[in-house]
Amino acid sequence: MELSWRDLGREELEHQYSPSQWSPRMDKDAVIKAHVKETTEGTRISRSVAKTILNIQYGERESEKLDLYLPQGSSTGFPLLVYIHGGYWQFLSKEESGFMVPPLVRHGIGVMVMDYDIAPQGHMDLIVSQVRRSIAVTIQRYPQITGVYLCGHSAGAHLVAMTLCTKWSEYVATPDIKGAILVSGVFDLLPIIHTYVNDALKMSEMEAERNSPMRCLTQMESHIRTCQIEVVVAEHDSPEFHRQSQEYFQSLQALGVSATFTQINGTDHFDVIEQLHDEKYMLTQMILDMIKKT
Numbered sequence: 001m002e003l004s005w006r007d008l009g010r011e012e013l014e015h016q017y018s019p020s021q022w023s024p025r026m027d028k029d030a031v032i033k034a035h036v037k038e039t040t041e042g043t044r045i046s047r048s049v050a051k052t053i054l055n056i057q058y059g060e061r062e063s064e065k066l067d068l069y070l071p072q073g074s075s076t077g078f079p080l081l082v083y084i085h086g087g088y089w090q091f092l093s094k095e096e097s098g099f100m101v102p103p104l105v106r107h108g109i110g111v112m113v114m115d116y117d118i119a120p121q122g123h124m125d126l127i128v129s130q131v132r133r134s135i136a137v138t139i140q141r142y143p144q145i146t147g148v149y150l151c152g153h154s155a156g157a158h159l160v161a162m163t164l165c166t167k168w169s170e171y172v173a174t175p176d177i178k179g180a181i182l183v184s185g186v187f188d189l190l191p192i193i194h195t196y197v198n199d200a201l202k203m204s205e206m207e208a209e210r211n212s213p214m215r216c217l218t219q220m221e222s223h224i225r226t227c228q229i230e231v232v233v234a235e236h237d238s239p240e241f242h243r244q245s246q247e248y249f250q251s252l253q254a255l256g257v258s259a260t261f262t263q264i265n266g267t268d269h270f271d272v273i274e275q276l277h278d279e280k281y282m283l284t285q286m287i288l289d290m291i292k293k294t
């Protein structure tokens with residue numbers, strides 16, 4: 001019989017869910033520090049090269065703000081990439097999450113990045129609803145948006161997957177989601193409950209279940225089932241991260257969704273996404289190709 005995460009002791013489970021411990025480039029503290037530095041600097045560059053509308057309020061709460069990065073000629077019509085940042089639902093913000101903008105705006109693509117209430121202020125149900133709401137508000141306010149693509153990293157990939165199973169009639173508008181790129185994501189939250197990650201989140205088993213994309217795939221609305229979904233992992237992600245992505249991909253395929261699975265060799269959990277500032281990087285090309293074709 002195959003081993004499951006339930007057979008792992010707490011220590012091993014925590015190791016599996018500590019992405020920084022699997023990087024061959026640097027030690028765990030250095031890789032996170034470098035990630036924040038790289039993405040903060042990248043976001044600063046994006047804000048200097050692209051036309052921006054920063055801190056658009058999408059709700060009543062203080063943190064409910066989003067940034068828009070616009071391509072040239074944005075008054076006519078443009079596709080929008082929504083980037084959802086990671087950080088285990090308790091770190092990072094939109095201030096470090098605009099680094100992928102330059103190659104996208106050069107190709108006529110707009111980018112939206114939202115803040116959501118990270119834990120411990122935020123809890124999982126709130127975070128999921130904030131992400132969905134920020135997207136609905138954006139497409140309602142900017143009718144020039146021709147189609148929406150979702151890209152998320154780590155916890156952000158989880159939030160993309162939850163957005164794919166939204167009941168859109170509960171929101172102010174229904175986005176035309178044409179594609180999604182899920183990078184090094186977590187799609188079943190149950191193992192997370194048994195790790196340090198839950199110290200700030202304080203999810204109950206029920207909250208973890210109802211917020212697990214693996215467990216709400218059948219709620220995916222029919223217009224979403226026709227979109228293109230790309231599941232991506234880093235070569236140096238842990239075996240548990242590989243398993244989570246593999247199983248999510250297989251479930252999408254079983255549902256008849258058009259999905260691909262890609263491992264990016266030579267990358268770890270952090271530089272797999274950091275390199276999106278580079279137009280020549282494989283994942284940037286995958287995103288540009290997807291938007292061109294759909």
Ligand SMILES: N[C@@H](CC(=O)c1ccccc1NC=O)C(=O)O
Pocket residue numbers: 017018019020021028032035086087088091092153154155
């Ligand atoms: N304890 C986690 C921390 C972590 O995942 C993280 C920390 C800061 C910023 C981003 C992170 N992860 C993914 O985006 C780790 O071992 O990597």
